[in-house]
Amino acid sequence: MALWAIIPIKPLWKGKSRLASILTQEERYSINYSLFRNTLKCIENTSGISGCIVVSSDQSVLSIAREYGAQTVQEPRLSTINRALRRATIAARAFNASQVMILPADLPKLNSLAISSMIACIKDPPEIIIAPDHKNEGTNALILNPIDVIEYNYGPWSFSNHVQQAQQKKVRVEIFYDENFRYDLDLPEDWNSLKSQLPIKN
Numbered sequence: 001m002a003l004w005a006i007i008p009i010k011p012l013w014k015g016k017s018r019l020a021s022i023l024t025q026e027e028r029y030s031i032n033y034s035l036f037r038n039t040l041k042c043i044e045n046t047s048g049i050s051g052c053i054v055v056s057s058d059q060s061v062l063s064i065a066r067e068y069g070a071q072t073v074q075e076p077r078l079s080t081i082n083r084a085l086r087r088a089t090i091a092a093r094a095f096n097a098s099q100v101m102i103l104p105a106d107l108p109k110l111n112s113l114a115i116s117s118m119i120a121c122i123k124d125p126p127e128i129i130i131a132p133d134h135k136n137e138g139t140n141a142l143i144l145n146p147i148d149v150i151e152y153n154y155g156p157w158s159f160s161n162h163v164q165q166a167q168q169k170k171v172r173v174e175i176f177y178d179e180n181f182r183y184d185l186d187l188p189e190d191w192n193s194l195k196s197q198l199p200i201k202n
Contacts, residue, residue: 001098001099001122001145002050002051002095002096002097002098002099003048003049003050003098003099003100003101003119003122003143004049004050004051004052004053004092004095004097004099004100004101005043005049005051005052005053005100005101005102005103006052006053006054006055006085006088006089006092006100006101006102006103007036007039007040007043007052007053007054007055007065007070007103007104007105008055008056008081008084008085008088008102008104009032009036009054009055009056009058009061009104010032010056010058011056011057011058011060011061012029012032012033012036012058012060012061013025013028013058032105032106033064035105035106035107035108036061036064036105037064038110039103039105039107039110040052040054040064040065040068040070041068042110042111042112042115043068043070043103043112043115044068044069045112046112046115046116046119047116048116048119049101049115049119050095050097051070051071051092051095051097052065052068052069052070052071053070053071053072053073053088053091053092053095054070054071054072054073055072055073055075055084055085055087055088055091056072056073056075056084057074057075057076057077057079059074062074071091071095073087073088073091075087081152081154081155082151082152082153082154082155085102085152085154086152089147089148092147093147097147098145098147099122099143099144099146100143100144100147101115101118101119101141101142101143102139102141102142102143102144102152103115103141104140104141104184106184107140107141107180107181107183107184108183108184109180109181109182109183110180110181111180113180114178114180114181117176117178118131118141118143118176118178118181119143121143121174121176122143122145123172123174124172125145125146125149126145126146126149126169126171126172127145127149127171127172127173127174128142128143128144128145128149128150128162128163128166128171128172128173128174129142129143129145129174129176130142130143130159130162130163130173130174130175130176131175131176131177131178131181132159132175132177132182133159133182133183133184134182134183136159136160137156137157137158137159137160138158138159138184139154139158139159140181140182141176141181142162149166149169149171150162150165150166150169150171151165153165163175
């Protein structure tokens with residue numbers, strides 16, 4: 001069974017726009033850049049992942065991804081995350097992926113051990129393994145086994161939407177609680193609590 005990681009990411013200059021009230025565009029770019037590289041390094045150092053696909057409309061992002069040996073998918077600038085993920089999943093299938101792990105690029109605490117621990121939860125299909133954010137609202141990591149077991153439903157309340165869809169389809173659901181996946185960097189209050197843990201110099 002081949003597991004591929006998929007990272008959807010906005011252009012580095014546009015990401016973290018909700019932090020604009022406290023950080024300059026250059027500071028937000030630096031954070032996005034560092035978090036993205038950290039995510040790629042974590043995947044690179046995790047056994048059990050056969051390959052990685054980065055999907056973005058940002059050519060510089062795709063160039064960085066290729067430095068780490070990742071495959072890349074160019075996405076139109078006016079796309080949505082669900083559309084981008086569907087496109088990346090088609091590419092993963094072309095590389096003979098049977099399972100996918102969706103990882104965002106804004107998890108300050110992310111490390112290879114946490115990824116390996118989530119992968120270790122994989123059992124028999126059909127199943128999803130899902131890591132919610134600390135509010136149990138968003139989806140901060142998602143494993144699909146097999147690759148098309150449910151449809152992507154990122155957006156408001158994506159955690160409950162993914163779980164409900166799986167339950168309706170009689171798919172096994174494992175909720176993976178891990179501090180390294182619980183916190184993403186999105187709002188000013190996230191910055192205040194997580195800035196000391198970012199993989200950059202503050």
